[in-house]
Amino acid sequence: MDAMLYWFFRHRLLLLGTLLVIAPLLIMYMAGSSRSSSGFLEATGGTMAGLSQAGTSGAVDAVDGMTTGLGTVFGMSGEIGRLRAENDELKGLVQTVRELADQNHELRQLLGLRESREDLTTVAAEVVARHVGTGFMVDRVWLDVVDGSQAAPAPGNAVITKSGLMGRITEIRGRFADVMLVSDYRSRVAGQVAGTGVIGTVIGSGRKGGYVARLQVSVSDPVLAKGAVVVTSGHDRVFPRGIEIGYILNPDDRRQSGTFMEYDVSLSVDPATVDVVMIVTEITGADALKAFEVK
Amino acid sequence: MIRDLLMMLTALVCMLLQAPLLKLIGLQVFSIDIALCATIYMASVNAGALGLVFAAILGLAADFLVPGGLVGVEMEIQVVLFLLARSVLARLQLNRAVTVMLVVAVSSIASLLMFLLLSVIFDRAYEYSSSVVLAGVLQAIATAVFAPLVFRLFSLVDGRARRKRDSRGLIL
Numbered sequence: 001m002d003a004m005l006y007w008f009f010r011h012r013l014l015l016l017g018t019l020l021v022i023a024p025l026l027i028m029y030m031a032g033s034s035r036s037s038s039g040f041l042e043a044t045g046g047t048m049a050g051l052s053q054a055g056t057s058g059a060v061d062a063v064d065g066m067t068t069g070l071g072t073v074f075g076m077s078g079e080i081g082r083l084r085a086e087n088d089e090l091k092g093l094v095q096t097v098r099e100l101a102d103q104n105h106e107l108r109q110l111l112g113l114r115e116s117r118e119d120l121t122t123v124a125a126e127v128v129a130r131h132v133g134t135g136f137m138v139d140r141v142w143l144d145v146v147d148g149s150q151a152a153p154a155p156g157n158a159v160i161t162k163s164g165l166m167g168r169i170t171e172i173r174g175r176f177a178d179v180m181l182v183s184d185y186r187s188r189v190a191g192q193v194a195g196t197g198v199i200g201t202v203i204g205s206g207r208k209g210g211y212v213a214r215l216q217v218s219v220s221d222p223v224l225a226k227g228a229v230v231v232t233s234g235h236d237r238v239f240p241r242g243i244e245i246g247y248i249l250n251p252d253d254r255r256q257s258g259t260f261m262e263y264d265v266s267l268s269v270d271p272a273t274v275d276v277v278m279i280v281t282e283i284t285g286a287d288a289l290k291a292f293e294v295k
Numbered sequence: 296m297i298r299d300l301l302m303m304l305t306a307l308v309c310m311l312l313q314a315p316l317l318k319l320i321g322l323q324v325f326s327i328d329i330a331l332c333a334t335i336y337m338a339s340v341n342a343g344a345l346g347l348v349f350a351a352i353l354g355l356a357a358d359f360l361v362p363g364g365l366v367g368v369e370m371e372i373q374v375v376l377f378l379l380a381r382s383v384l385a386r387l388q389l390n391r392a393v394t395v396m397l398v399v400a401v402s403s404i405a406s407l408l409m410f411l412l413l414s415v416i417f418d419r420a421y422e423y424s425s426s427v428v429l430a431g432v433l434q435a436i437a438t439a440v441f442a443p444l445v446f447r448l449f450s451l452v453d454g455r456a457r458r459k460r461d462s463r464g465l466i467l
Binding site for chain 1: 312316344348358359363378416419426430431
């Protein structure tokens, strides 16, 4: 027994190394086979990570506001300094009021969106983590305001803002959801150019600088105008019809890709400026359309 | 034990702070692989079993903190990097900024290659894209450039944990 324990102790790094090399492979195998549904580990880890990220973001924002005020107070001396500090403090207050007004405006617009699209059942969610550095353009939202009477958000649900389409939910981890943005290179959205009848697919560019995608239409379609609005067509049965995706950039830069013509599309939603989003959990009338499906 | 724990906590705090701070200064395009820096640092100062466990925990934390990734990929990468780094760093002293940058750059590229390989094997939702490679290369460059600073931070925390400052300093 002692000899065995001694052997384990002597080779602990080798044993531990082997164990820790195999364990992630098993985790990846299980997680990779069903990306949309989360197991216990993913749900627990995702919830803990989401809560930490929400807390850190809040703390950074709070410290940023405090340091702006403190910096001016400590940096001055005498009566002029006091007046300047007061002035800066007032400017800070004005800034805070403006931010609150912006937030209020954003929430009112979201409320307006909810009321104007009665065909959609939506729930609100707060963005807690944004994509940085990696090739994936996926943000994390906190499903904090889920009403028990409504359908819970699920993978595949569309995520919209007052400005248009932001993306779709790819994973639910506890009370947090990962949202793949329209600009992610894996994203595909069935779209149509408003007022033209041209339909196509909006493909994420994956570019880090600027939120840009590509609209793929048939080569036989007429040349699209600069600034033409691209909206969701609803043909993919994922995104509700009529949600704004973006605008056609310069049509002169269009290029042919096989049997398709590709246009650059500037996306309507800049996720960096979005704090609250709406998740479309149900589309009224979507079930009725199933009757017309060709089997 | 305390040293490694403190190192891991420092790395975790840095990982958590990174995204909101980058958003604050409007530099979301760039990011530093803090977990990789911490793993290399731990492999250079404590190449024992405890360091390996903490590197694995850091990798798992990175998996959960980065939205969109497959759980387990970063954990695997950090464990393999730790095991590789401990054998290489036994013959190499990380006491110069250039050496740190070089080691971290090579590790970042190895990390990117492992990420691509593991994604192809295990992630059904994965599709190859040049944007992933480009983002990985950009992150490798940013990580290598800022690695001496990150190592300096770890060195300070490590020195405090030992209740004395390392007079040699890990870098510079």
